[in-house]
Amino acid sequence: MKQLKPITNKLLWIFAVGQFGWSLLSGIVGNWMVYYYTGTPSADSPNTGLFASGITQSPILFKLTLFGLVLAAGRIFDAITDPLIAGWSDRACYKGGRRIPFMRAMAIPFAVITIALFTVPQTSNIALNDTALFVLLMVFYLFMTMFCTPYNALIAELGDTQQHRINVSTYISFTFIVGQSISFLLPNVAGALEGSFGQAGSIRMAVAIMSAIACVAMLFPAFYIKERDYIDSKPSETKPFKSLINTFSNGQFRRFVYSDVIYFFALTLFQTGLPFYETKLMEIPDTMTFTLTATMTAISVCLYPLVNILAKKIGKKSLIITGFFTYCIVFLITSICGVGVQWGFIVAVTAAVPMAILGILPQACVADVAECTRLETGEDRSGMFFAARTFAFKMGQALAMVVFTTITAIDTEDNLSSGLVTLSEVKQCYRTTAIVALITCFVGAVLFFSFNEKMILGKIKELKGSDEI
Template sequence: MKEQIEKMPLWRIIMYALGQFGWSILTTMAGLVTYFYIPPETGQANFPVLITREAIFGMTVIGLSGFLAQIAGLFFDPMIGALSDRSKSRIGRRRLFMLISALPVSVVGYFIFHPPTSGPSSLNALWLVGAVVLFNLLMSVYRMPYGALIPEIGHTSKDRMFLCTVTSVAWAFGFLLAGQLIYLFKDMLQSAGMSPVTAFRTLMAGFSILGFLLMILPVIFVDEKRYCFGKVSEEKPIESIIKAFQNKDWVIFTLSTTVYFMTDIFLQLGIVYYITVLMGLSESWVAIMGAAMFGMSFLWYPFVNIIAEKISKKKMVIFSFILQTIAFAMIAVAGKVPGISTMAWAWIIIFLEGIIASIAGIVPGAIAADIIRADAIRTGVHKEGAYAGAGSFFMKIPMSLPPLVIPTLLLLGRSPDNDLGVRLLAVVALGLMIISLIILLFYNEKRTVETLASENIEFKKA
């Protein structure tokens, strides 16, 4: 017997994707904590010293705050995801959690960059650690249910690819705005007479407000009762999480992408150092090259969707991982290759990153959604939230390492005269990419595809 469900219209899908635009702005903004508290030694940022920048027992305050935030969410995230599976809220299993977290996380995101005293102090250090931990917990309350909606509202493999495409575009715009264009906007505000710290905090306030307004849109416009099967899971949270970890295909694929996303943090947090320190360009080039990279990735997006219908998604991800390995190798030797200018070298890397972003930004999410949907078909239990939470649990320890390691490596040299720390960032990321690629080879895609082919759905008219 065919199950009937209403297909979500395009404009509501866009409203859903704008929620990702919002949380992308906030998470990218929070990722600027290293730049704000340990800026490049090029004289362009000129922020006041608000916390000690020295390593304590091998860790900076920033590294410690990021590490503790990941540890705090280690068990919190899976529980939030599993609890949303069991929710019987009148507005839907997921939207209640998204509603109660959108405003608090936006407010806390701003105060990460506004410690109570104007000079380095223990109070500022405690403030930073507390704000970063709280921000990550509140963001989990939003993101776990939000991510769980993709396998629910995407009822076919093609639908899930499209959802991953539009949310990837939304994430990219958030990263472009808060992670790249911010340097251009900051320069503009400084040219208008603002101090560097005032210009930066003004932008943080604007990003916080915009992030909240965007994150509330899916709560308003995505009606779970109409567009999701919304079958409440009767499994206890711990039971659901354990069963998620027993899914071999999901574990292997999640492990591979976890290692990949670790390298992505090295790219996101390191790009300002790669461009200003290794390539000797001004901060404004971060915005220009970032915009060019995302522009090129958007041009590839339609082709990614077309190719995904014709060849294995796994093969596409393998290709992107190989390109990313090459790109990090090029970053590691930037400025040291004779016969080519650093500007030309930089644009070659940006071209590669455009292709990588177009594939890695869409296809891994679609594969994960396919695996989760296949599990619901096999077991009859819809525990998308448990998978989202278990995936977060899976990533917490590995993903806590880059924010811990990056500030420490930068202490080894982050200036044009001593760039050792910046080059080591690229070398470490290169090694991680090789590990990620090897793990991915063990994922059994055929099993998932065969299970999805057995699903029997009929779409009813709105």
């Protein structure tokens, strides 16, 4: 048997660089597509709805907008492809490993399609734009799945011990939050380029620059890490959907997923609404979004060592429940906030706590369950466990996109200019999204009490026959 190289923290940090890349791309799309493709401009946010005239804005089914339906369809398509790609990756026997070949192949197409989303749907034909937006978004989510699902599977495989699982979860949480934070710099980068490329052109150029940086970050671990040197992986024999069914048959995994899907519904509502909360409710210029996000990120990162230590001492479950309830406080503050940048900083500081906790620990919980199952069954289906998790929470994200765009559908230039709605009513619709997030996040916290972390770690220890888990 080939002697495997030891997994080190240096290797885990190199692996985490890839998370920065894909989180930057997902942040560009997740944080700014709704902002640029819907809503109305104002003195403080002149770029809101900049591309809105190119696609259908009015509700097409009850109060559901085309944009909301397209985003939801993208997430559903993404969720459906997750188990297919996970099964493909789990069963793969490529020379370079089961995961790394996917990352190498998809990094460049993933970055290119992100640029296309802000460039292609801009013809004079609205129907053509609508179609292009739909197709491009489906392809974006497909490429993201083909990179991220194999990538996430490596979390469990590189996390060969409990300490490594918590460490790698901490590192990728850091690079994820940095990528998301950098994505909030988009208006600032565009502003610096506006003199050369114009209002719309500067945004597209900013997207292109950020996507190129993200691409390099994704390629770095894909070519540096030689998967076969560190992981003795054997292809799974179970077909994708049978593997998915087997994964959801795990009672502890289901308990985790119940709360996770609700949490991501609430978080997606909040993250999608954040630029609107800051510009519409707090009346902060959109160029301030990065400052607020950077504040939140800096405080959150400072808390990472504490979360890492506490997770090993008191367990992940208690901390995750604390994170849920703290996010409830954040959503409550947002729903009652007034005008002024001070509200933005209050939200940023408060949100830093649950961001640190829930950015690190949930994926470590999935890695624990995957490791326990591997030891029990002798079959490594790490890819499917992470895909099953993303399958579930993306369904929550899809529903959140529909709910958000439906609740905020009244915020159009025609409605405001014709007097059909008032500015006060527009603000109230955004407050409503925060209230919905508050209620659902509370439910998710209550459900997580049923997850039995001690039993899972006890089984791992027993099956390994040592104190090292």
